[in-house]
Amino acid sequence: MAELVFFSGTMDSGKSTLALQTDHNHAARGRTGLIFTREDRAGTSRLSSRLGLEVDAREVTDTTDFWDVVATERLTGRLVDYLVCDEAQFYSRDQVEQLARLVDEVEIDVFAFGITTDFRTRLFPGAERLIELADRIEVLQVQSLCWCGARATHNARTVDGRMVVEGDQVVVGDVAGAPDGARVAYEVLCRRHHMRRMTADVARWRSAGDPVLDL
Numbered sequence: 001m002a003e004l005v006f007f008s009g010t011m012d013s014g015k016s017t018l019a020l021q022t023d024h025n026h027a028a029r030g031r032t033g034l035i036f037t038r039e040d041r042a043g044t045s046r047l048s049s050r051l052g053l054e055v056d057a058r059e060v061t062d063t064t065d066f067w068d069v070v071a072t073e074r075l076t077g078r079l080v081d082y083l084v085c086d087e088a089q090f091y092s093r094d095q096v097e098q099l100a101r102l103v104d105e106v107e108i109d110v111f112a113f114g115i116t117t118d119f120r121t122r123l124f125p126g127a128e129r130l131i132e133l134a135d136r137i138e139v140l141q142v143q144s145l146c147w148c149g150a151r152a153t154h155n156a157r158t159v160d161g162r163m164v165v166e167g168d169q170v171v172v173g174d175v176a177g178a179p180d181g182a183r184v185a186y187e188v189l190c191r192r193h194h195m196r197r198m199t200a201d202v203a204r205w206r207s208a209g210d211p212v213l214d215l
């Protein structure tokens, strides 16, 4: 029986790597899959992992209808066995419902990958609907870590190095620091340090007893 599975974890926890591995393993057994993503850091229509692997993918937009995409494939004689859906937090609720319908009515496996909550600790729409509808939710086994060594459970956004809790929900970025010209970066933290807005920099400044910083 086909399944809708949601693989979730913080940023940098290996989701895109697992998405690529999942596709590889199913394709190696002769199954036909379609790979989707939305707003990957590597650019439009790419699915990239920080481990270096990167493949072409179909870019999901506001107007993407998964049901129509699969129907079009079938009209051209291509039967689809599974979908790999990365950055699924950015999909709309309707799009997640289309995915569930494909599982139930066409017996297509859907493997969705994404973060659950944004930098304010609020659920993304796509993640919320996946949590509501998925047959299974799998939390990534490789732990991403807070600077304190505890398991990282939340994603923090920094602007010019300072953690923020207001702003647009979607701003593409990385945990490796803000690239040239960009002000926004991300850092994964445990809940305690997310609530205290204590990033690695703040912890360092505090332990150095920096008297200038008003934190």
Ligand SMILES: Nc1ncnc2c1ncn2[C@@H]1O[C@H](COP(=O)(O)OP(=O)(O)O)[C@@H](O)[C@H]1O
Pocket: 009, 010, 011, 012, 013, 014, 015, 016, 017, 018, 048, 049, 050, 051, 142, 144
């Ligand atoms: N140089 C490296 N050597 C080994 N593992 C790495 C390296 N760089 C990144 N990784 C691994 O890749 C993971 C991030 O993978 P990725 O699929 O890009 O994450 P996600 O999609 O969840 O943001 C990190 O948690 C780490 O385990």
Ligand SMILES: Cc1cn([C@H]2C[C@H](O)[C@@H](COP(=O)(O)O)O2)c(=O)[nH]c1=O
Pocket: 010, 011, 012, 015, 016, 039, 040, 041, 114, 115, 117, 118, 119, 120, 155, 156, 157, 169, 170, 171, 172, 173, 174, 186
């Ligand atoms: C927390 C948070 C993240 N994002 C963006 C930043 C990245 O481009 C993706 C997550 O990608 P990853 O493969 O899981 O690292 O989401 C965002 O737009 N808003 C947020 O609050």
